Amino acid sequence: MKAHLTRRYLFSASHRLHSAEMSPEENLATYGKCNNPHGHGHNYALEVTVSGQVDPSTGMVCNLVDLDQTVDREVLSRYNLENLNTLQEFAQTVPTTENLCIEIFEILQRTFPYAHLERVRMEETMMNSFEYQGGGDGTAQRRITS
Amino acid sequence: MVYLTRKAEFSASHYYHNPDFTPEENARLFGKCNNPNGHGHNYTLEVTVKGEVDPRSGFVVDLKQLKEVMHREVLDAMDHRFLNKEVPEFFTQIPTTENLAIAVWQRLQPKLKNASLHRVRIYETPDLFVDFYGEE
Secondary structure, rough: EEEEEEEEEEEEEEEEOOOOOOOOOHHHHHHHHHOOOOOOEEEEEEEEEEEEOOOOOEEEEEOOHHHHHHHHHHHHHHHHEEEEEHHHHOOOOOOOOHHHHHHHHHHHHHOOOOEEEEEEEEOOOEEEEEEOOOOOOOOEEEEOOO | OEEEEEEEEEEEOOOOOOOOOOOOHHHHHHHHHOOOEEEEEEEEEEEEEEEOOOOOOOOOHHHHHHHHHHHHHHHHHHOOEEEEHHHHHHHHHHOOOOHHHHHHHHHHHHHHHOOOOEEEEEEEEEOOEEOOOOOO
């Protein structure tokens, strides 16, 4: 029997949305307040969904301890209380939550071998959420939830 | 096709233990959840059914009937119970949230008359939930 398991994590980080390919005016028009050169922060909620057959001997899709340890080590310790723009992966890429979602999906796909990674979902605020399921052209599906 | 979700809450206790494993293996694998005296959760159950909207009633399903089935088949059996000792499915299976979602599906599915069961979601805590979409 296949089941999907979702675990929710919280972290906080700052960022500034600014594209080197755009003029200052275009940046301001595109990103508005998010273009403030000093940056700003969010409390992000991260939902990681994995799937697999429920192991009859444990009743589990995977051991939650393994998932928590991987997410702590590979994601939370990297991003929590950091300025995203200072990190190598966002040196050339704008740290929108779309791109953050894709980055986290790819990190977990490389580092979590114990179940199938179905989806990464992120809430930037209570009003915005983003989901990435991999396999596409690297474009996150943006869903405005209000 | 329209999807309708009904939510319910129940509280129950459980512990994780596999009699085929040694005490040490059980303790290592299940950690604090292996305490035989059990521990409890406030579970949130979300049952999603799907179907076409009936042109006469405007309903996918009669919510009152869905609520009654959920109460009779799930909440009456599991609310304020020790799952390992009082719910037959868990005399032989470990009452993880995965197995709980499967058990709830198996209880509801044969009892739903006009609606097609799409998903059973169970939150064990606000930061952990399991979805079951039927046998795959």
